[in-house]
Amino acid sequence: MGPPDAGGHFGSFGGRFVPEALMPACLELDAAFRDAWADPDFVAEYHRTLREFGGRPTPVTYLGRLSERLGLSVYAKREDLAHTGSHKINNVVGQALLTKRMGKTRVIAETGAGQHGVATATAAARLGLACSVYMGEVDTVRQALNVFRMELLGATVVPVTSGSRTLKDAVNEALREWVTCVADTHYCIGSVMGPHPFPWMVREFQSVIGVEAANQLRDFGVTTPDFVVACVGGGSNAAGVFAGFADSSAQLIGVEAAGGSAVGLGVPGVLHGMRSLLLQDDHGQIEEAYSISAGLDYPGIGPEHAYLADQGRARYVAVGDDVVIEALQVLSELEGIIPALETAHAVAWLLRAAGDEIPAGSTVLLNLSGRGDKDVAQVRSILRGES
Amino acid sequence: MTTLDTRLRDLRTRRKALVPYFIGGLTADWTTYVSASILAGADVIEVGVPFSDPMMDGPVIQAGALRALSNNVTLESICHDLSVAAFEVPIVVMTYYNVLHHFGLERSAELLAQSGVAGVIVPDLAIEESTPWHDVATAADVATVLMVAPSSPAERVQRIGELSQGFVYAAARMAVTGRAADVGDASRVVQAVRATCDTPTYVGIGITTADHAREAATLSDGVIVGSALVQRILDGASAQELEGAISTFRRALDGASSEA
Numbered sequence A: 001m002g003p004p005d006a007g008g009h010f011g012s013f014g015g016r017f018v019p020e021a022l023m024p025a026c027l028e029l030d031a032a033f034r035d036a037w038a039d040p041d042f043v044a045e046y047h048r049t050l051r052e053f054g055g056r057p058t059p060v061t062y063l064g065r066l067s068e069r070l071g072l073s074v075y076a077k078r079e080d081l082a083h084t085g086s087h088k089i090n091n092v093v094g095q096a097l098l099t100k101r102m103g104k105t106r107v108i109a110e111t112g113a114g115q116h117g118v119a120t121a122t123a124a125a126r127l128g129l130a131c132s133v134y135m136g137e138v139d140t141v142r143q144a145l146n147v148f149r150m151e152l153l154g155a156t157v158v159p160v161t162s163g164s165r166t167l168k169d170a171v172n173e174a175l176r177e178w179v180t181c182v183a184d185t186h187y188c189i190g191s192v193m194g195p196h197p198f199p200w201m202v203r204e205f206q207s208v209i210g211v212e213a214a215n216q217l218r219d220f221g222v223t224t225p226d227f228v229v230a231c232v233g234g235g236s237n238a239a240g241v242f243a244g245f246a247d248s249s250a251q252l253i254g255v256e257a258a259g260g261s262a263v264g265l266g267v268p269g270v271l272h273g274m275r276s277l278l279l280q281d282d283h284g285q286i287e288e289a290y291s292i293s294a295g296l297d298y299p300g301i302g303p304e305h306a307y308l309a310d311q312g313r314a315r316y317v318a319v320g321d322d323v324v325i326e327a328l329q330v331l332s333e334l335e336g337i338i339p340a341l342e343t344a345h346a347v348a349w350l351l352r353a354a355g356d357e358i359p360a361g362s363t364v365l366l367n368l369s370g371r372g373d374k375d376v377a378q379v380r381s382i383l384r385g386e387s
Numbered sequence B: 001m002t003t004l005d006t007r008l009r010d011l012r013t014r015r016k017a018l019v020p021y022f023i024g025g026l027t028a029d030w031t032t033y034v035s036a037s038i039l040a041g042a043d044v045i046e047v048g049v050p051f052s053d054p055m056m057d058g059p060v061i062q063a064g065a066l067r068a069l070s071n072n073v074t075l076e077s078i079c080h081d082l083s084v085a086a087f088e089v090p091i092v093v094m095t096y097y098n099v100l101h102h103f104g105l106e107r108s109a110e111l112l113a114q115s116g117v118a119g120v121i122v123p124d125l126a127i128e129e130s131t132p133w134h135d136v137a138t139a140a141d142v143a144t145v146l147m148v149a150p151s152s153p154a155e156r157v158q159r160i161g162e163l164s165q166g167f168v169y170a171a172a173r174m175a176v177t178g179r180a181a182d183v184g185d186a187s188r189v190v191q192a193v194r195a196t197c198d199t200p201t202y203v204g205i206g207i208t209t210a211d212h213a214r215e216a217a218t219l220s221d222g223v224i225v226g227s228a229l230v231q232r233i234l235d236g237a238s239a240q241e242l243e244g245a246i247s248t249f250r251r252a253l254d255g256a257s258s259e260a
């Protein structure tokens, strides 16, 4: 997975589709990121912060009982053990450090489930940046505890009441707000999406997952896994883990939520500053995604994933809400790990594909993108038949 | 030069341009509002083709766009209404890139041209990405109007000035569409454009009152008035009431012309 072209294109996807008011900021960010990422001092500070504050490196765990059940060798990259409970911290630490380097004093972010909002508020607190998080009103209700967490961390949470009042509208509102404050504020986007350089930059900040995992697997005697599996909302945890294996023979599998399957159901279009695959109606109006997990409720996918799908380098599959809860239970009971509902999509595909699309005896790396603490109340009410 | 270039250069010799913005299909009789505004002295009409995710629009136009979409308005239905109405003054369509991209760039340009549309404004189509659209639109004699923002550095203003057809849209402030208390950075942005090109330059974003319009037009060649009018229609104003509002803007601009 190399860099995009100078305009931020991965094949025909990506690019920069933003109002002129934001173009200078996108160009400035592109230059600042290139400069920082080539500066050994910046890179060292990023890794030091992730080590001392972010809980990296996260371990790789051999999932013995699950492996036995499925007739596979399954290893998990434990992003659930990173600070704030998911891979999101890798990206926000990078972007928050870059914000300071650019001399900006404030970050804004969008959030769906609240995971990226909490991670951004966390990094902002650590680095002394002001922080406002845009969150669809519907999601502020679904994830009320995360709203409170962000407030504890000193951030302001702005409920978004426009459109469908979920993640895509939170992105719209963050972009609109960014137009008004771009001089002193960085938009800390939460996934490998948006205008260039965001998809590339976020992938680079998340590639630590794949680079670490490739080394750690070698300690288990695994040179190349047969499959690398990750859930996909915007696609940042998937891009991060894929980055460690793109040049290997491993099959890369992204698992989308059936109701938000941009690769399965989407067509090329332009939204949120990028050209990618998007769920849309016959007239190019963006459709809402539906998923049991707020973090996968996004009608698009990062442009690099659209490109990898187009090239056949990665394959994207979808699983429905119905099998996700069971997958969460299986991993909890067999391995003592309660995964996030997003992550449970990847587990659900493993359960379905083992012995079929994944031949018996294969070695699989599962990216365990986050822990399920945030979801247990929702899962309890589903299991009790309350929702 | 596109036809819109010729017409707006000619207009500049006569008076300051008044460009009201309407959301296509906001009401079933939306074109009667357009007719009323032409009677009251509008020179160019900007017609919004709604998109589900209008990144450059504030709450007023967002609400209008959602209402229009709930009436099943589409690019084709708006173009149909425009061909039937066959307005005398130039029509400039404002929409987001996905609407054109989805319908097909060439097909969109042809449909717009056939419907009598003289130009388009696509606020999320940065100059870096605009070539494919620009080429097919120019071939169909549909002008592509580009925006200059207060944040645009001199070299971008120059490039935008070279590429923009019909007029240059000078954004008065770092904000999305909406109502505002003053004309913001209009003077600085217009001067930056004037320094690099001779294309007529109209000020928009936040022009709310007749005083704003007069002030902005004294500096420039015209003004675009959006949210302030859409809000009136959302509040239930009749076409006649709207005609009154447009007349007020017209008088303000004619005052500005005589001062200038």
Ligand SMILES: Cc1ncc(COP(=O)(O)O)c(C=O)c1O
Binding pocket: A086, A087, A112, A113, A114, A115, A116, A190, A191, A192, A231, A232, A233, A234, A235, A236, A237, A238, A294, A295, A296, A340, A342, A343, A369, A370, A371
């Ligand atoms: C644990 C977890 N995994 C995955 C995602 C989806 O995001 P992405 O596809 O960018 O990794 C989220 C988003 O909130 C998340 O919280």
